[in-house]
Amino acid sequence: MDQKAAIVALGALAQETRLGLFRLLVASGPEGLPAGVIAERLGVLPSSLTFHLNQLHHAGLITQRRRSRQLIYSAEYGAMNDLLAYLTENCCGRGRSCAPACNPADAFTTGDSDEAVARTRVG
Amino acid sequence: MDQKAAIVALGALAQETRLGLFRLLVASGPEGLPAGVIAERLGVLPSSLTFHLNQLHHAGLITQRRRSRQLIYSAEYGAMNDLLAYLTENCCGRGRSCAPACNPADAFTTGDSDEAVARTRVG
DNA sequence: GGAATATTTCGCGTATTATCGAATTTTCGC
DNA sequence: GCGAAAATTCGATAATACGCGAAATATTCC
Numbered sequence: 001m002d003q004k005a006a007i008v009a010l011g012a013l014a015q016e017t018r019l020g021l022f023r024l025l026v027a028s029g030p031e032g033l034p035a036g037v038i039a040e041r042l043g044v045l046p047s048s049l050t051f052h053l054n055q056l057h058h059a060g061l062i063t064q065r066r067r068s069r070q071l072i073y074s075a076e077y078g079a080m081n082d083l084l085a086y087l088t089e090n091c092c093g094r095g096r097s098c099a100p101a102c103n104p105a106d107a108f109t110t111g112d113s114d115e116a117v118a119r120t121r122v123g
Numbered sequence: 124m125d126q127k128a129a130i131v132a133l134g135a136l137a138q139e140t141r142l143g144l145f146r147l148l149v150a151s152g153p154e155g156l157p158a159g160v161i162a163e164r165l166g167v168l169p170s171s172l173t174f175h176l177n178q179l180h181h182a183g184l185i186t187q188r189r190r191s192r193q194l195i196y197s198a199e200y201g202a203m204n205d206l207l208a209y210l211t212e213n214c215c216g217r218g219r220s221c222a223p224a225c226n227p228a229d230a231f232t233t234g235d236s237d238e239a240v241a242r243t244r245v246g
Numbered sequence: 247g248g249a250a251t252a253t254t255t256c257g258c259g260t261a262t263t264a265t266c267g268a269a270t271t272t273t274c275g276c
Numbered sequence: 277g278c279g280a281a282a283a284t285t286c287g288a289t290a291a292t293a294c295g296c297g298a299a300a301t302a303t304t305c306c
Contacts, residue, residue, distance in 0.1 A: 007142055027215070090146070
């Protein structure tokens with residue numbers, strides 16, 4: 001991921017409706033949700049939703065497919081992780097333990113019990 | 124991290140100068156860099172740099188400290204990881220293997236060899 | 247105390263972004 | 277084909293963000 005793509009992705013997420021939308025899709029899994037359902041859940045007008053869906057799609061963060069007359073949107077998990085990786089790249093110059101939080105695998109265990117090791121084996 | 128904080132953080136990063144600045148500080152480690160050095164490396168006017176430093180600071184992504192007449196800025200790794208965690212929260216509804224890329228620990232191994240396990244032990 | 251360095255504050259012009267409503271397109275069932 | 281459902285396009289308005297330059301503020305050194 002290059003800087004330009006990262007900026008587009010970050011800008012796409014830096015907005016109330018879109019962040020809620022993206023997280024809704026992330027939680028919905030690969031099956032995704034139709035635009036109508038999204039509009040209802042987020043309480044946003046159809047025309048506005050289209051605007052925000054386009055931003056996220058243009059950023060590569062979501063994908064679109066058709067099922068009958070509905071358009072189903074789902075999160076692009078790969079792009080999401082590319083973005084996270086870009087942000088932590090060269091962390092402390094080497095990507096290792098210079099600071100405790102410099103390590104993604106550790107950082108994601110905050111609040112949880114001992115799932116760090118488990119997570120490295122699942123997926 | 125709540126949604127409002129996440130939006131501020133994402134918005135702070137969604138800009139060319141600030142993204143470069145943040146990544147520069149992330150790579151610089153806890154020691155950080157003085158404003159002057161940052162301005163020179165990024166090729167940005169002092170007044171503009173202050174503007175962007177304020178945005179990142181207000182977002183909680185960087186901290187400031189003084190050393191003689193210089194102001195040293197450094198990345199706030201905890202905030203960075205809170206943000207990453209917020210984005211992947213409830214991934215696929217449960218945070219587990221519903222999609223391969225749904226798992227941060229796995230995702231961060233893309234491109235690398237077999238550092239996933241090592242990373243969970245370092246830090 | 248006064249000069250020099252490092253950084254911030256302020257004001258301005260411009261450009262981008264979000265919201266809304268009306269009209270249009272696409273797709274399905276009959 | 278026709279009517280209904282689902283989503284998009286378009287145009288206008290309002291708000292926000294960016295870059296720049298001049299002036300002001302802190303801090304150190306002598």
